[in-house]
Amino acid sequence: MSGASPRLPAAVALAASLLGLTFAALSSVDYTKHLDRQVHDVHCSYVPGLGAEASADNACRVAMYSPFAALFRDRYWGGVPIALFAVGSFCFFAAFALYLLLAGRTSPRRAPLFFAVVGFTPLLASIVMGTISALRLGHFCKVCVGIYVSSAVLAVAAIALFVLDRRAPPPPARTPRIVPPTGAADRTLIDDEPYGLSAEARQNELRPDGTWLLPLWFAALGLFTITPALLYVSALPSYSSYITSCGKLDKPATPADPLIHIASPGAVQPVTMFVDPLCPTCKAVHQRLVSEGFLDKLDITLVLFPLDNECNWMVERPFHPGSCAVSKAILCSDHRAMQVLEWAYDNQEDILATAKLPAGQASVRAMISARFPGLDACIDSKETKLRLDKVLRFIVNNKLQVTTPQIFIGDTRLCDEDADMGLAYTMRKLAPALEVK
Amino acid sequence: MKGSGIVALSAGCIALVASVFALQGQVSAAGERLKTGATEEPKSQVAIANDAEAPYCTPPFKQVLQRVLNACGLVGADARHGCQPADVKTLASISDDDFNALFTPLKDRGAVIMFDDGSEKLDDGGKKVIDDLWVDRRGGRYFFVVARASKTGTPDLNRALSHKRANSVLFEIGDKFKDADLDKQVGMLWLGNEFAQLGPEYCQWNVSRDPKKCAAEAINRSAFVSWVDCQL
Numbered sequence: 001m002s003g004a005s006p007r008l009p010a011a012v013a014l015a016a017s018l019l020g021l022t023f024a025a026l027s028s029v030d031y032t033k034h035l036d037r038q039v040h041d042v043h044c045s046y047v048p049g050l051g052a053e054a055s056a057d058n059a060c061r062v063a064m065y066s067p068f069a070a071l072f073r074d075r076y077w078g079g080v081p082i083a084l085f086a087v088g089s090f091c092f093f094a095a096f097a098l099y100l101l102l103a104g105r106t107s108p109r110r111a112p113l114f115f116a117v118v119g120f121t122p123l124l125a126s127i128v129m130g131t132i133s134a135l136r137l138g139h140f141c142k143v144c145v146g147i148y149v150s151s152a153v154l155a156v157a158a159i160a161l162f163v164l165d166r167r168a169p170p171p172p173a174r175t176p177r178i179v180p181p182t183g184a185a186d187r188t189l190i191d192d193e194p195y196g197l198s199a200e201a202r203q204n205e206l207r208p209d210g211t212w213l214l215p216l217w218f219a220a221l222g223l224f225t226i227t228p229a230l231l232y233v234s235a236l237p238s239y240s241s242y243i244t245s246c247g248k249l250d251k252p253a254t255p256a257d258p259l260i261h262i263a264s265p266g267a268v269q270p271v272t273m274f275v276d277p278l279c280p281t282c283k284a285v286h287q288r289l290v291s292e293g294f295l296d297k298l299d300i301t302l303v304l305f306p307l308d309n310e311c312n313w314m315v316e317r318p319f320h321p322g323s324c325a326v327s328k329a330i331l332c333s334d335h336r337a338m339q340v341l342e343w344a345y346d347n348q349e350d351i352l353a354t355a356k357l358p359a360g361q362a363s364v365r366a367m368i369s370a371r372f373p374g375l376d377a378c379i380d381s382k383e384t385k386l387r388l389d390k391v392l393r394f395i396v397n398n399k400l401q402v403t404t405p406q407i408f409i410g411d412t413r414l415c416d417e418d419a420d421m422g423l424a425y426t427m428r429k430l431a432p433a434l435e436v437k
Numbered sequence: 438m439k440g441s442g443i444v445a446l447s448a449g450c451i452a453l454v455a456s457v458f459a460l461q462g463q464v465s466a467a468g469e470r471l472k473t474g475a476t477e478e479p480k481s482q483v484a485i486a487n488d489a490e491a492p493y494c495t496p497p498f499k500q501v502l503q504r505v506l507n508a509c510g511l512v513g514a515d516a517r518h519g520c521q522p523a524d525v526k527t528l529a530s531i532s533d534d535d536f537n538a539l540f541t542p543l544k545d546r547g548a549v550i551m552f553d554d555g556s557e558k559l560d561d562g563g564k565k566v567i568d569d570l571w572v573d574r575r576g577g578r579y580f581f582v583v584a585r586a587s588k589t590g591t592p593d594l595n596r597a598l599s600h601k602r603a604n605s606v607l608f609e610i611g612d613k614f615k616d617a618d619l620d621k622q623v624g625m626l627w628l629g630n631e632f633a634q635l636g637p638e639y640c641q642w643n644v645s646r647d648p649k650k651c652a653a654e655a656i657n658r659s660a661f662v663s664w665v666d667c668q669l
Binding site: 021033091224227232382403 | 471666
């Protein structure tokens with residue numbers, strides 16, 4: 001082992017860095033494409049470059065839309081994607097691994113130590129991000145996993161490289177030279193160093209220490225890491241004119257409208273939210289508002305907009321079957337309206353699946369009754385039917401699009417395009433009273 | 438060592454520059470798409486929330502409806518509410534049969550509320566039918582009440598009677614549902630016995646009393662009520 005070359009782990013580290021760079025670049029490209037505020041396919045595969053998907057529940061899209069995917073999201077539309085920092089740092093690690101591969105044991109002694117220390121940082125970042133994915137998102141994005149694995153391999157290779165380098169044969173301890181007594185002219189004095197060492201040990205003995213290079217290496221790592229992010233920020237387009245371009249609420253709610261009002265004690269920003277309790281996008285936006293820390297600060301007028309033709313004449317088929325029953329349950333819940341809405345969001349897939357079965361409507365009603373007993377009479381009443389009709393008429397009077405969710409900050413509509421990656425930025429602009437977490 | 442360092446540093450810089458260059462290209466392209474509004478895929482048209490539009494909303498039907506709405510106080514700030522026979526004749530500009538034919542598609546959507554001879558008083562059956570119909574609004578924009586009187590009596594008396602019958606329906610809805618916007622939703626026409634009398638075949642419609650007791654005279658002591666599912 002002592003003679004094993006550190007070149008092998010250097011090669012592995014180089015490969016891991018390049019793989020990490022590829023995954024990070026793919027993730028950054030996916031993120032960057034969305035800067036046009038449109039929805040694009042997102043790569044989500046363990047094989048770099050494969051698996052571009054358009055689906056909304058794509059784990060990579062979920063991760064991309066999450067508040068953990070980028071920094072400074074309230075300052076820049078979409079923020080600065082974390083993957084950009086990975087791009088820069090993996091470039092550095094690839095270069096350093098290449099250096100160690102080429103230089104072998106001629107590299108300064110401090111180089112393997114430096115590489116072992118900094119080569120661990122991507123793994124630490126991956127552990128943090130992986131934990132967030134597991135605990136907060138409930139999904140593991142495959143491209144992210146690619147970065148995690150690359151980081152782990154890089155860390156292991158960097159440690160192995162350091163260990164192998166340390167095990168290189170040390171130069172023998174210098175023994176004090178015996179000065180022959182004067183007159184011992186018949187003895188030949190031979191200096192056994194360095195010629196008496198093995199080639200490897202001799203090489204090791206000649207290696208520079210390289211301590212003075214450490215600050216330069218750290219600076220280079222820092223420079224590589226932040227350069228893509230700095231250039232990205234400098235190239236970002238201006239969004240200020242776009243975020244207010246999606247219209248206004250023509251006829252804001254009045255106390256006479258039979259809408260639901262929900263406000264926490266700390267609510268500072270009036271919003272009108274048009275939602276379908278069984279609409280997956282509504283659920284996603286709701287979760288984003290919660291995770292961004294906005295929801296509790298919103299003074300909400302909730303307008304139920306079930307996209308189910310059982311009660312909504314504006315749709316020709318039940319896009320979200322069972323939604324009318326759930327909407328009526330929310331209308332019947334008064335102060336518990338948000339609780340029922342969040343229950344519907346949490347159980348959305350089950351409710352939708354149940355509603356599609358034979359006798360699905362009755363089964364959905366049974367689910368509601370089981371969770372919120374005592375609402376049956378209200379749900380079946382003429383008053384509730386009329387109230388829901390009036391809620392829908394409020395939507396007609398405002399000539400809104402037949403789509404959910406629609407959120408109005410004050411009376412300015414939050415564009416659909418700004419409800420995911422650009423949410424923090426847009427909320428900060430449209431509702432300065434809200435502080436971004 | 439020095440050569441290795443130069444090679445590695447160059448390679449690292451090339452990788453970084455290439456990555457950044459590619460990403461900057463993506464940012465610029467996205468910025469351009471943002472500016473021009475160009476999309477990779479055409480945007481699907483999203484419907485705008487509106488009243489229902491049933492198949493019976495033919496152009497002639499909507500034309501008459503629109504005239505009635507304009508002239509009878511449902512559209513605009515006109516305080517006048519409702520149309521009497523002379524108005525309807527003028528507004529509709531169509532024959533009695535054609536006028537009735539317009540409402541034929543509403544057979545299953547509406548109902549005929551029947552009254553006693555010479556009376557505008559609603560019975561329980563009539564009230565129930567009105568309540569049920571009002572609640573079953575769906576996407577209906579206007580609730581029409583077309584009140585009539587039988588041939589018995591003078592035209593003036595029947596005109597007044599049919600007016601009272603239309604009002605009875607309006608008051609029933611107002612009392613029951615306390616809707617502040619009632620005036621903007623309920624369109625009333627009272628035809629007396631002068632225009633568009635119903636034939637006995639209308640006894641087969643959804644009537645508020647026993648259809649067996651329905652006859653040519655009785656069916657005209659009535660108010661036809663229905664939501665109209667047309668976009669106007």
